Amino acid sequence: MMEHSADDTLDVRDRILHAAVRLFAARGYHGVSMREIADACGISKAALYYHFQDKQALFLDILNGNLRIMIDLIDSIDQPGRKTEVVLRALGDAIISLPAEQRAVIRLGSQEVSNLEDGAREQFTEIYHLHFISRIAKIIAAGISSGEFRPVEPQIAAWVWLGMMYPFLYAGGEHITMAPEKAGQIFAIFFDGIKKGG
Secondary structure, three states: OOOOOHHHOOOOOHHHHHHEEEEEEEEOOOOOOOHHHHHHOOOOOOHHHHHOOHHHHHHHHHHHHHHHHHHHHHHHHHOOOOHHHHHHHHHHHHHHHOOHHHHHHHHHHHHHHHHHOHHHHHHHHHHHHHHHHHHHHHHHHHHHHHEEOOOOOOOHHHHHHHHOOOOOOOOHHHHOOOOOHHHHHHHHHHHHHHHHOO
């Protein structure tokens, strides 16, 4: 009998996650079956269930993995002494520079989370808001406190900032062809609206 190493197991798990991200991003949570994910990986359903107990567990693993990436990006960019506009522009550029399917997971995190069972949905939503949306709101609040931005509700401004990047949060279609300079125009609209007048 052939034994499987830990590396083999990790490789299969990575293949599952990659295939599932691609399928979920293209068709949504309910548009994808575990059979289709298994087929996309070239493994049996039994092998898929060995790694993930059900579709919800797999979807949550993807969302949580993406959230860790977002937290790391914010931690690396939000450094003391940097102007708030510089931080937000750098963070926006970093997000837009992620692979298309990874960007799409950000959209899935807000759009598709309603398909999860109540407990799982509430737990993920709480963590998502605490470590992602609220972190962006705190960055904006710092800009307001320093006089860089005019007084606005930071949480609302955070949603507006993220919402303006929405066209980039797709894994395919016309949205993926948007050039980086268009992102610059989006940020300019945001900052023209929030910056304190001279």
